[in-house]
Amino acid sequence: MSGTTDNLSSLAAAVLQPGFVGTSRPPDWVRRWLGEGLGGVVLFARNVVDTEQVAALTDAMRAERPDVLVAIDEEAGDVTRLESRLGSSRPGNLALGAIDDPELTEAVARDLGAELAAAGITLNYAPDADVNANPDNPVIGVRSFGADPGLVARHTAAWIRGLQSAGVAACAKHFPGHGDTSVDSHLDVPRIAVSRARLDACELPPFRAAIDAGVQAVMTGHLLVPAVDEEWPATLSRRVLTDLLREELGFQGVVVTDGIEMRAVADRYGFTGATVRALVAGADAICVGGEHADEADALRLRDAIVDAVLAGVLPEERLVEAAKRVGELAEWSSAARTHRAGWTPAGPDGSPLGLAAARRAVRVSHGAGPAVLPLTGPAQVLEFEPPRNIAIGAETPWGVGAPLAALLPGTTTVRLAADDLSTEHAPPAGALTAAAGRPLVLVVRDLHRHDWMTAAVRRILADRPDAVVVELGLPSMVIGRVHLATYGATRAAGRAAAEVLAGRAAAELLTGRS
Numbered sequence: 001m002s003g004t005t006d007n008l009s010s011l012a013a014a015v016l017q018p019g020f021v022g023t024s025r026p027p028d029w030v031r032r033w034l035g036e037g038l039g040g041v042v043l044f045a046r047n048v049v050d051t052e053q054v055a056a057l058t059d060a061m062r063a064e065r066p067d068v069l070v071a072i073d074e075e076a077g078d079v080t081r082l083e084s085r086l087g088s089s090r091p092g093n094l095a096l097g098a099i100d101d102p103e104l105t106e107a108v109a110r111d112l113g114a115e116l117a118a119a120g121i122t123l124n125y126a127p128d129a130d131v132n133a134n135p136d137n138p139v140i141g142v143r144s145f146g147a148d149p150g151l152v153a154r155h156t157a158a159w160i161r162g163l164q165s166a167g168v169a170a171c172a173k174h175f176p177g178h179g180d181t182s183v184d185s186h187l188d189v190p191r192i193a194v195s196r197a198r199l200d201a202c203e204l205p206p207f208r209a210a211i212d213a214g215v216q217a218v219m220t221g222h223l224l225v226p227a228v229d230e231e232w233p234a235t236l237s238r239r240v241l242t243d244l245l246r247e248e249l250g251f252q253g254v255v256v257t258d259g260i261e262m263r264a265v266a267d268r269y270g271f272t273g274a275t276v277r278a279l280v281a282g283a284d285a286i287c288v289g290g291e292h293a294d295e296a297d298a299l300r301l302r303d304a305i306v307d308a309v310l311a312g313v314l315p316e317e318r319l320v321e322a323a324k325r326v327g328e329l330a331e332w333s334s335a336a337r338t339h340r341a342g343w344t345p346a347g348p349d350g351s352p353l354g355l356a357a358a359r360r361a362v363r364v365s366h367g368a369g370p371a372v373l374p375l376t377g378p379a380q381v382l383e384f385e386p387p388r389n390i391a392i393g394a395e396t397p398w399g400v401g402a403p404l405a406a407l408l409p410g411t412t413t414v415r416l417a418a419d420d421l422s423t424e425h426a427p428p429a430g431a432l433t434a435a436a437g438r439p440l441v442l443v444v445r446d447l448h449r450h451d452w453m454t455a456a457v458r459r460i461l462a463d464r465p466d467a468v469v470v471e472l473g474l475p476s477m478v479i480g481r482v483h484l485a486t487y488g489a490t491r492a493a494g495r496a497a498a499e500v501l502a503g504r505a506a507a508e509l510l511t512g513r514s
Helices: 006-015 028-035 051-062 093-099 102-118 151-167 196-205 205-212 238-248 263-269 271-281 295-310 316-336 353-361 399-407 430-435 451-463 491-501
Strands: 015-020 040-043 069-072 169-175 217-220 254-255 286-288 365-367 380-384 412-416 442-446 469-470 482-485
Touching: 006 151, 006 295, 006 316, 015 263, 015 451, 028 051, 028 295, 040 102, 040 442, 051 102, 093 102, 093 151, 102 151, 102 286, 151 205, 151 238, 169 205, 169 316, 196 205, 196 263, 205 254, 205 271, 217 238, 217 365, 238 271, 254 316, 263 286, 271 286, 271 295, 271 316, 286 295, 295 316, 295 353, 295 451, 365 399, 380 451, 399 412, 399 442, 399 491, 412 430, 442 451, 469 491
Parallel strands: 015 040, 015 286, 040 069, 169 217, 217 254, 380 412, 380 442, 442 469, 469 482
Antiparallel strands: 365 482
16 A cells, blocks of 8 residues: 555545535635645535625635636526526527527537636536437436437537637536436436447437547436446446446546435445445546535545545555546646636626527427417416426526516416316416416426326316417427427526517517427
8 A cells, every 4th residue: 555544535535526505705624625635626506696706705715726626517507506596597408409509509508608717617517418318307308408319419519619618627417328217316226228239329429429529527327227237327337437438438537426425326325335436436526415515524435435445445546546637627627717807797687698599499389279479468377386306406496477577567477386286187266267368378397297287287278278388398298279398497498488478589489480
C-alpha cells in the first residue's frame, strides 16, 4: 500500500460531488473540505435564488479552491434547478425533438450555457440522451428528445456542442439508456430486458453521438441490463462502465453516478456500499443528492472509500485514476469558463430564445366540428395534476391558467388531482358550472398514462365537445375537437399554449398548419 491515510482521504474527497444546504454562503464544512481535496459540489433548487446569487455562492467556493467543479442538474425543461421557482423559460428536450432543428437545439443549449457560466457552474448533468422507447415510462418522457434513436442522437450531439461552446461541461445521461423502462430508479431497479442487438440499435446511438461530439462526462443509470450484466446494475457494473463505455465505445472523460442515495442502488447495496462498488466498476465521480446534504454524509462516504482501499476491495490505482479524471475535467472547465460579463440578464420573462423555441414546438390538431380557436373571452381552465415525477421539483410551477389569465383577464383555474374526482371520475360540480357560457380548457400531462384522467376528460368532452384539450406531456393520445401539444410543461410551454388559445400566435397554428 503506497498511499498514506491522509493522501487516500484527499483522493476520496476528490471523487465526491456532495450537495449542501444554503444560498448565501457555502457551509463551513464545504469550505474546509475544498482545502482538503474535495473535487466538486452539486447545487440543487435549495441553493438557487437567482443567477446573480448563485454567482456569489460559487465565487465563495472558488476563493477556497479555484478549480472546484460546480455541478447542477439543469435540463432546461421540466427538470430545472436554475429556474425551479418560476419554471424553465426554455423548452425541454421533447419540444426540441418535435421541432427537429439541430441548429436551434444547439442555440438553446448555448443560451443556457451562457447563463450557467455566468452563475459559475462548470458541469451540467445534462442532456438526457435516453431514447423514450416506452411511452409509459414514468420518469423520462418529455425529458427525452423522442423515441427515434437517430433523432435523439443528432439532438444530443447538438445540445452538447451548444452547452460546451459556452464553457460548461455536458454530461450525457443515463447510460446505457433509461428510456425503455416502466420503473423509476429513484424508487427501485428498472430492468432493461432487451437484446444486445437492440441496445446497439436503440439505446446506445445517442451515447455514441455524445462521445463523438466530445462530451466531457457521462452519467450512469441505476439500471439492470442483462444483455451486458445479469448481476449488477449499470452504475455498479464493470462490464457496463469499463468494458462497454470505456473500452468498446472509447469514452475517455469522467463517468459520474446518478444520485448514489437513490433507492435503486442504496436499498440493496447501502449508501456507502454502492459508492465503493461504483468506483470499483469504473465510475470516477459520485453524485450525492437528495437529503444527504451534510458533512456526516460526506464523511461516511470518504471514510468508506479509504477503508475499501485499505482492505484491498478498491484498488488504489483505480481511485488514483478516478481522481485524475476529475482533475482533468476541472482543468478543462477552468480553461473553458467564459467571463460573466458576456452574459446579459434576460429579465423577469427569462430567455427570449427559449420562448421563441417553445412557440415553434406547439402543435394544434383539429377534429370534427366547428373551430373554437381563438377563445372568445375569459375561460374556465381545469388542470389535471398527475402524481409527481420525483425528478421534477415539487416547487416548480406549471400550467396554462396563469399565462392565459394574463392574456384573457377574468380567466379562472381549478386544479384537480385523482382524489378530487367522484367515483365516476366527475369533477366537482362547481368546476363545470363556472364554465357555463364560457370557453373551457382541459390541461393534462401524459394523459395516456393515467386512466382516471382519461376517464374524466372523456366525460367532460361528452358534455362540452367544444372544450379545448392542452397536453403538456407526451402527446400519445389526441382527443377532442381541438388539441394542443406543447411537448413539455415548462413556463415557456405554458405561455406558448396560452398565446395560441388567446389568438396571439402565428396564423398557421390557429388554422392547424403546424
